[in-house]
Amino acid sequence: xxxxxxxxxxxxxxxxxxxxxxxxxxxxxxxxxxxxxxxxxxxxxxxxxxxxxxxxxxxxxxxxxxxxxxxxxxxxxxxxxxxxxxxxxxxxxxxxxxxxxxxxxxxxxxxxxxxxxxxxxxxxxxxxxxxxxxxxxxxxxxxxxxxxxxxxxxxxxxxxxxxxxxxxxxxxxxxxxxxxxxxxxxxxxxxxxxxxxxxxxxxxxxxxxxxxxxxxxxxxxxxxxxxxxxxxxxxxxxxxxxxxxxxxxxxxxxxxxxxxxxxxxxxxxxxxxxxxxxxxxxxxxxxxxxxxxxxxxxxxxxxxxxxxxxxxxxxxxxxxxxxxxxxxxxxxxxxxxxxxxxxxxxxxxxxxxxxxxxxxxxxxxxxxxxxxxxxxxxxxxxxxxxxxxxxxxxxxxxxxxxxxxxxxxxxxxxxxxxxxxxxxxxxxxxxxxxxxxxxxxxxxxxxxxxxxxxxxxxxxxxxxxxxxxxxxxxxxxxxxxxxxx
Numbered sequence: 001x002x003x004x005x006x007x008x009x010x011x012x013x014x015x016x017x018x019x020x021x022x023x024x025x026x027x028x029x030x031x032x033x034x035x036x037x038x039x040x041x042x043x044x045x046x047x048x049x050x051x052x053x054x055x056x057x058x059x060x061x062x063x064x065x066x067x068x069x070x071x072x073x074x075x076x077x078x079x080x081x082x083x084x085x086x087x088x089x090x091x092x093x094x095x096x097x098x099x100x101x102x103x104x105x106x107x108x109x110x111x112x113x114x115x116x117x118x119x120x121x122x123x124x125x126x127x128x129x130x131x132x133x134x135x136x137x138x139x140x141x142x143x144x145x146x147x148x149x150x151x152x153x154x155x156x157x158x159x160x161x162x163x164x165x166x167x168x169x170x171x172x173x174x175x176x177x178x179x180x181x182x183x184x185x186x187x188x189x190x191x192x193x194x195x196x197x198x199x200x201x202x203x204x205x206x207x208x209x210x211x212x213x214x215x216x217x218x219x220x221x222x223x224x225x226x227x228x229x230x231x232x233x234x235x236x237x238x239x240x241x242x243x244x245x246x247x248x249x250x251x252x253x254x255x256x257x258x259x260x261x262x263x264x265x266x267x268x269x270x271x272x273x274x275x276x277x278x279x280x281x282x283x284x285x286x287x288x289x290x291x292x293x294x295x296x297x298x299x300x301x302x303x304x305x306x307x308x309x310x311x312x313x314x315x316x317x318x319x320x321x322x323x324x325x326x327x328x329x330x331x332x333x334x335x336x337x338x339x340x341x342x343x344x345x346x347x348x349x350x351x352x353x354x355x356x357x358x359x360x361x362x363x364x365x366x367x368x369x370x371x372x373x374x375x376x377x378x379x380x381x382x383x384x385x386x387x388x389x390x391x392x393x394x395x396x397x398x399x400x401x402x403x404x405x406x407x408x409x410x411x412x413x414x415x416x417x418x419x420x421x422x423x424x425x426x427x428x429x430x431x432x433x434x435x436x437x438x439x440x441x442x443x444x445x446x447x448x449x450x451x452x453x454x455x456x457x458x459x460x461x462x463x464x465x466x467x468x469x470x471x472x473x474x475x476x477x478x479x480x481x482x483x484x485x
């Protein structure tokens with residue numbers, strides 16, 4: 001217990017100051033180093049690496065990089081941001097309605113026919129976006145800035161409970177408790193949270209047929225993504241479901257039921273990648289439509305709940321949806337509160353093909369303010385950050401993006417800078433600049449918890465020199481070091 005008037009250590013002061021101003025703080029920062037000694041972190045890391053290996057927690061078949069120093073978020077900040085996230089979710093569902101109903105909206109997007117056909121199949125259940133993730137950064141005043149929507153098959157929600165368990169058992173958290181931090185558990189960190197939410201939605205929408213339901217966890221034989229799939233299966237089995245992995249090309253649709261092998265399926269989780277460019281497949285999520293006809297027939301017959309629906313996978317997943325959020329075409333359908341929300345928490349985003357000559361000239365001249373992204377892409381593959389790009393290369397890339405045909409669009413987005421820090425916590429213990437972004441998972445529209453990604457690259461993609469950190473949700477502290485203890 002501190003004596004009255006004690007101002008605490010500089011590290012504790014840095015933490016409290018950031019929490020008071022922004023509601024969040026990454027303990028990987030050099031200023032916070034004294035809160036968790038290096039030897040404590042090293043001992044924790046040895047145990048955590050062994051745990052991750054034993055649990056099979058991997059990123060596309062590789063060990064997932066993890067550093068056990070948490071990103072701290074106060075309860076007040078979490079509630080404030082998730083209230084905004086929930087409100088935005090309603091807007092995204094409205095975007096799907098408008099896409100299906102309004103030709104002018106479809107003209108705004110001008111998607112490729114292979115995506116358009118799937119989107120127009122719609123979905124009878126609500127929400128269409130069963131499962132999604134908002135990727136964001138916190139501004140200087142704690143306002144979230146959502147730079148990407150993942151509504152296709154976002155990864156890492158089933159890993160969150162393991163990240164939480166590792167932190168709960170760590171000496172790192174014991175040290176932070178000594179400094180007076182009082183941890184809380186987010187719903188995402190509870191075992192089985194994803195499966196329970198999806199089964200609850202399936203029951204609400206009438207897909208369980210009086211039982212617990214059978215689940216197929218699918219990817220494609222030709223466009224394979226694997227991260228998290230075994231853990232998704234395990235979560236559903238822990239809820240009493242029969243759950244199996246398989247390829248979408250191996251399904252059968254017979255007698256009004258969808259089958260994976262001999263298993264009749266009532267709920268399907270889709271983990272499909274996409275192809276693009278001149279070598280793109282005829283089908284959006286497999287090699288040919290004929291090979292996935294059973295899935296399409298079952299979908300159209302409303303024979304199963306698909307996580308996620310085609311409108312979720314191919315409308316709101318597109319970065320062009322962020323541009324549509326800023327479009328007057330959408331705003332005429334929204335109230336003032338929703339428009340104000342978008343302007344507050346979504347960086348201004350525009351389709352490159354909509355820019356006139358003057359706007360293109362401004363973008364080229366002020367590259368430090370912009371990010372260029374392909375509308376439908378993953379893993380940070382096509383992200384170009386203007387301030388990290390040479391002027392001539394930036395001008396060329398913007399010009400090439402402007403020339404892309406509709407359906408393979410690029411967007412320009414105002415830079416929502418990933419949170420920078422200097423740290424000595426990486427290999428070699430030399431001062432290194434890192435960048436951090438946060439992501440919030442929503443199950444059936446309800447925000448459930450966060451994941452944290454940090455990298456030496458500004459894209460913060462784990463597959464590109466990045467690593468995971470645990471979030472730490474805490475009770476709101478009193479704003480003096482002596483009273484926090």
